Amino acid sequence: MEVSTSTQRVAASRGVMRAACALAALALALPPGARAQQAADAAKETAAPSAASQPLNPLKPLKPNPEFAHFTRYAGMLGKRQIVMRLGPQSDDPTGVHGEYQFSDTGEVILIAGDHDGTTLEAEESNDGTHITGNWVGTFAADGSISGARMEVDDSNQTAFDLKLLTAGQPVPPPSAAAVMEPSAEPAAQGGQAVNGVSNLKTGE
Numbered sequence: 001m002e003v004s005t006s007t008q009r010v011a012a013s014r015g016v017m018r019a020a021c022a023l024a025a026l027a028l029a030l031p032p033g034a035r036a037q038q039a040a041d042a043a044k045e046t047a048a049p050s051a052a053s054q055p056l057n058p059l060k061p062l063k064p065n066p067e068f069a070h071f072t073r074y075a076g077m078l079g080k081r082q083i084v085m086r087l088g089p090q091s092d093d094p095t096g097v098h099g100e101y102q103f104s105d106t107g108e109v110i111l112i113a114g115d116h117d118g119t120t121l122e123a124e125e126s127n128d129g130t131h132i133t134g135n136w137v138g139t140f141a142a143d144g145s146i147s148g149a150r151m152e153v154d155d156s157n158q159t160a161f162d163l164k165l166l167t168a169g170q171p172v173p174p175p176s177a178a179a180v181m182e183p184s185a186e187p188a189a190q191g192g193q194a195v196n197g198v199s200n201l202k203t204g205e
Helices: 005-012 016-029 032-047
Strands: 072-078 081-090 093-103 109-117 120-126 134-140 146-151 159-166
Touching: 081 109, 081 159, 093 120, 109 134, 120 146
Parallel strands: none
Antiparallel strands: 072 081, 072 159, 081 093, 093 109, 109 120, 120 134, 134 146, 146 159
């Protein structure tokens, strides 16, 4: 499924510095214990005689971060799979957002971090807090929902997503078999309550 030409231009404008900042945010999103484990693994790999004589230890799957428990929740479909996303503002960046999303079928957790500029969301994801594994480009609607496309690191294999805003205490709806609608070519009207300059993101939900 293709995104609009304007959205593709936005995605193409991402630079090396923005990717580096996203990596830093994704690494900081890891729980302290996971960051310490990654540092220990990195030290072991550096001290190893060679990659051939001592294979690298795979990183453990990520778990939901308790620090994101109060972030705004969104639920919907990424392609044919349901996900629940928690997204909130970064304390050191007025336009930065970060959080995580989790697949309902497998429980896999993926970190996400990026920018929210007006009604546009640009973000990178990571399945280990170190390496970028995908890009997100989407649009916030007036009702707080987000729609757009998730792509591979090279912007290939676009998969549409459509996530609805969940209110505080609202249960996650059952997975929907309905097809995800194509992202709108026109930005939706900006709405929602602003938190640290980030619209449609509220704390305490």
